Amino acid sequence: MSAPSQTSEIAAPAATAAQFVPALRTAAAAALVAFCLAFPIITYHAESNVNNELVLIGRWPLAFGIAAIVFAFVFLRQMARADWRIWFDRVGSIAAGGMGGALVQAAREGEGTAPPSAARVAFGRYIGPFMLGLVILFPLIALGLLGPGGSLKWINNYGVQILIYVMLGWGLNIVVGLAGLLDLGYVAFYAVGAYSYALLSTTFGLSFWICLPLAGLLAAMWGVILGFPVLRLRGDYLAIVTLAFGEIIRMVLINWVDLTNGYAGISGIPHVSFFGIPFTDDDDGFAAIFHLPYTPIYRTIFLFYLILALALLTNFVTVRLRRLPIGRAWEALREDEIACRSLGINTTTTKLTAFSLGAMFGGFAGSFFAVRQGFVSPESFTFIESATILAIVVLGGMGSQLGVAIAAAAMIGIPELMRELDWMKRIFGEDFDPTQYRMLLFGAAMVIMMIWKPRGLVSTRLPSVFLKEQKAVSGDLVKEGHG
């Protein structure tokens, strides 16, 4: 029942006439299917006219173009030698998905069960600290290269944004990657954290450092409340119920207007201050006290280091907990729940701690989100967010901290980069707006990444408990997501 993998077919010597006809036939069939799929959803664009009546606008050339591209691609792929086909598949996937093929290729090298070579061991040991150093220096490098005005966008849109998702990914990793509980409603805890922070700070005027732990605690409490009823569920069922809880929380946020202000959200959340010193233009502001010229970049840089610290805290706690009995119980639970129960592990408390700890870090990230935006509304906590975070965890290799960080950078950074593609307007005309393809390509990339690497970028495991030496375990030997 394994997938029919065309890439493993026996290599044909060279393109011959005997190969030509079947290739032509396959390509024609594929083009025909593509054309039928394009009809009528692409061939006709239904548009409202001034009377709000729909009129059809024909777009046949586009459909023919798509069919021609599919024909050419399938034909060339069929004619190519077997060892080239794999490259065809890759090129096609990159063209369709726009994800970093090189990144995947690089991660691909580090696969397998063979004992790791010395170079790989060194790589594995130093890549983490190296990347951490790079991230710590990132705002300073950006500031040095682009100046305060130019670097603001890079630090905010890329640095802070990616780090929020790294933190969310690490938080969810406790639930999904370590405990093996598939959670599709993680964004609920992010929302609880953000709204707790917003309400506490706007109603009671509490400062960031008081609101942050409170919001984390509230999120953890909700983790227990929502986790308790679903303890018996496994796998896909658990995923769907958590999805339902996530949606319920969002709908309550929308409909409970007295408390949450509905769709309008809560605005006017106080900005973050540097341990009491505000980042303002005033005489007692950050810039004046440290005798610096005032720019808004200081606040962004402070936010960057704040979220970095929070993310590293998440990572530190996770890595440490993995070595404690509770962390080992999580991983044992992921591997086999029945065996766990037979060995006397309390599965109830084990699952609940995973849920509440993951929720707590989600709550921290939510507080940070609230203080960074100064505004929260239910629109920020849709199902797409949960799916994105889960995709980051799965893509990162479920349980691999470094993999999650790389996946977050790719999943958030690359769609963000697509906003920069204004030069494409020169090729495709002024109407072409690359940003509207962001989510389209995001969805396609999720599918393609799963087909390429269902085990994620870093699928090799280093067991946390070992007798003599730590041996890498291939991800294929690990089963997770069974509930």
Place this chain on the structure above:
Amino acid sequence: MDNFLQQLINGLTLGSIYGLIAIGYTMVFGIIGMVNFAHGDVFMLSAFIALILFMILTQILHLGSLPIAFVVVLVGAMALTALWNWAIERLAYRPLRGSFRLAPLISAIGMSIFLSNFVQVVQGPRNKPAPQLPNHVFNISGDVTLSVRQILIVIVTVVLLAGFWYLVKFTSLGRAQRACEQDRKMAALLGIDVDATISITFVIGAALAAVAGVMFVIYYGVVNFSDGFVPGVKAFTAAVLGGIGSLPGAVLGGLLIGLIEVFWSSYFTTDYKDVAAFMILAITLIFMPSGILGRPEVEKV
């Protein structure tokens, strides 16, 4: 009493649409044990295909007869949506067969995001109003009304379900499908083409979702690219409520969800009607995971 009867009629109409979508979920889950997350978006896509097909017939081919147009749109939308779902299964799910369990789910979520954004890109983000159709309304006792559309929806649903039930129960195709559901490896050893059977399951599910899509356009008269998610989740709720893997269960669950939603909106508040559906989903899964007509899952060591 009048209100109750009226809501009952509305609920059954809405429930028929949910039931048709729910069959796609329940069959796919039964045969490959996967929650086909993109099914709601396939339904939305079919509604768009139906709308555009109808406009081609009336605006470009100037077809005057509405019944003929209806039949052509229904058959055309079923065929084209089935082809879409076949292609989706072939490209996004088949390569992941035998992979670990989360992979197809993530792939399906990606496909769901892809489909809704694909429709947004090619057809625009705004609501598409369907052309106004004549809709005769009958007045049964007092204020209770029954429209031609509602009769049409229920009749088409019943006829198609009967045909589908025959297909699964009495044809060799249906037997192959049920065999694959029970034990895929054994079915393969006995000479059943498992891949083809799974493909056909997706094709049938999509065709029924397309019927629901056509009904949706007729009933609501408007469709949007984001209309796939919530009906999709509700239909999945219906499938779970009826007992996932059970075909009569899916229809029963669909009708129940439709009735609950309509009565909830009528007697309580419309604000929380989606919350009601999600709560039912959660409560069913927690207290009655095998649903009304489903078989309980046996835990094997």
